[in-house]
Amino acid sequence: MSVVLVARIPRAATRIFLIPILIAIVASLYWFISSRRLMNNDLSIYNEARWWDFENSSFVILHRMNNVRIPYFVDKGILNVSRPVIVDVGCGGGLVTESVAKLVPRGSVVGIDISEPSLGIARAHAKSQGVKNLIYKIGSIYEIPIESSSADLVIVSDVLEHLENVDDAILEVYRILKPGGIFVFDTIARSWWSFLSTYFVAQEVLGLVEPRAHDWFMFINPEELEKELVHAGFKTDRNEWRGIVGDLDFFGALRSKNLYNLIPSFSNSKDDLSTSYMGYAIKP
Numbered sequence: 001m002s003v004v005l006v007a008r009i010p011r012a013a014t015r016i017f018l019i020p021i022l023i024a025i026v027a028s029l030y031w032f033i034s035s036r037r038l039m040n041n042d043l044s045i046y047n048e049a050r051w052w053d054f055e056n057s058s059f060v061i062l063h064r065m066n067n068v069r070i071p072y073f074v075d076k077g078i079l080n081v082s083r084p085v086i087v088d089v090g091c092g093g094g095l096v097t098e099s100v101a102k103l104v105p106r107g108s109v110v111g112i113d114i115s116e117p118s119l120g121i122a123r124a125h126a127k128s129q130g131v132k133n134l135i136y137k138i139g140s141i142y143e144i145p146i147e148s149s150s151a152d153l154v155i156v157s158d159v160l161e162h163l164e165n166v167d168d169a170i171l172e173v174y175r176i177l178k179p180g181g182i183f184v185f186d187t188i189a190r191s192w193w194s195f196l197s198t199y200f201v202a203q204e205v206l207g208l209v210e211p212r213a214h215d216w217f218m219f220i221n222p223e224e225l226e227k228e229l230v231h232a233g234f235k236t237d238r239n240e241w242r243g244i245v246g247d248l249d250f251f252g253a254l255r256s257k258n259l260y261n262l263i264p265s266f267s268n269s270k271d272d273l274s275t276s277y278m279g280y281a282i283k284p
Contacts, residue, residue, distance in 0.1 A: 040212050041162055041213070041218055042213070043114070043115070043162060045211070045212055045213065046093075046117075046118050046210075047117040048117070049093060049118060049121075049210065051093025051094070051095060051118065051125075052125050058207070058208055058210050058260070059093075059095065060260050061260065061263060062095055064263065064265055064266055065186075065244055065266050066095060066096060067265065067266065068244050068267065068268050069096070069157065069186050069278050070096065070099050070100065072184070072242060072268065072278050073096075073153075073155055073157075073184040073280075074104065076182060076184055076240075077153040077155070077184045077280065078152075078153065082106065083106050083108065084106075084108070084152040085107070085108050085150060085152050085153070086100060086101075086104065086107050086108065086109045086110070086151070086152065086153045086154075086155065087109075087110045087111075087146055087153070087154045087155070088100065088109065088110070088111045088154075088156075089113075089139075089144055089154060089155070089156050089173065090112070090113060090114075090156060090157070090158070090162075091111035091112060091118075091119075091122065091136070092113055092118045092158075093118045093121045093125070094111055094121070094125060094134075094136070097109060097122065097136075097155075098122070098125065098126055098131055100155065101131050101133050101134040102129075102131060104133075105133060106133075107133060108133060109133055109134045109135075110135055110136070110137060111134065111136040111137070112136075112137055112138075112139045112144055112146075113136070113138065113139070114138065116138055119136045119138060141156070141159065141163065141169045141172060141173075142165070142168055142169060142172055144172050144173070144176050146176040147176070149175075150176060150178065151176045151177050151178060152177075152178055152181050153181065153182050154177055154182075154183050154184070155185070156169075156173065156183070156184075156185045157185065157186050158186065158187070159185075159187070160225070161187045161188045161214060161218055161219050162214075162218065163218070164218075166220060166225070166228055167228055167231070167232070170228055170229060170232045170234075171232050174232050177283040179284065180283065180284075181282070181283045182281070182282055183229075183234065183280060183281045183282075183283070184278070184279070184280045185278065185280070186244060186276060186277065186278035186279075187219070187220055187225070187276070187278075188214070188219045188220075188275060188276050188277075189219060189220070189221050189222060189273060189274055189275060190216065190217070190218075190219035190220060190221050191219075191221070191275070193274045193275060194216070194219060194274060194275040194276075195216050197246075198214070198275050198276070199214055199216040206259055207259070208260065208262065222238055222273045222277060222279070223238070225279070226238050233283065233284070234282060234284075235281065235282045235284055236279065236280065236281035238279070240279065240280065241273060241278065242268050242269060242270060242277065242278055242279070243269035243270075243271070243273045243274070243275070243276065243278075244266050244268070244275070244276035244277060244278060245266060245267045245272055245275070245276075246263040246265075246266055246275075247266060247267055248263060249261065249262065249263070249264050250262065252264055
């Protein structure tokens, strides 16, 4: 019996010793994410963003995401409309807007953003590419400068996770859509995996995401967004939503000595909506 007790005492002591360590780790983590709320979701950073610099800025990651989300947006959003009116709200420097305009040359595309410097970059790049079916306007997602019931497709890409009032934004999107119009979007889920991968590692540690870009508390889970869409009057089926999953390549990043090559591509996932995800909703 004594031998057994001697063997057990260190194990029990080890468990007791681990408890305060775990409490300290959890408390430190909570302090960290709480304190960063005052610093992150800084939209002013986009006034100086290098939107089309795909060699030396984090926007190459968004550009690579386009290979997954643009086909989804176009596939779900353009339904039997020969000359669609497309509005991209929160367009920034036009990474999504310009790609859609090129894919839908018979469409009329409008990019809306609150950042005039970003719109200036978007206009200059569209002109350099000879894109003629595209214009940009300054405006907020809470007051979109578009007439009611006039858009066939509204795109809100990488925007919802930055909003203080998602409900009002969705209602405004609903207002400008025609009956039968489509709302397509992508955003980020508020999960522990998104905290570790997208927020903590990618943004705070590695800088793969623009510094101060995101506040993890503002991320929105798929079930929450679905509920808000239905409340606004939209029809949607979460089974048709898709995850945007980064394909990691550690050796590629090491070989190229470029951290941005850690995620050289993205995949469309039917099952994994735990980080970035995309979906669509229809105005009846």
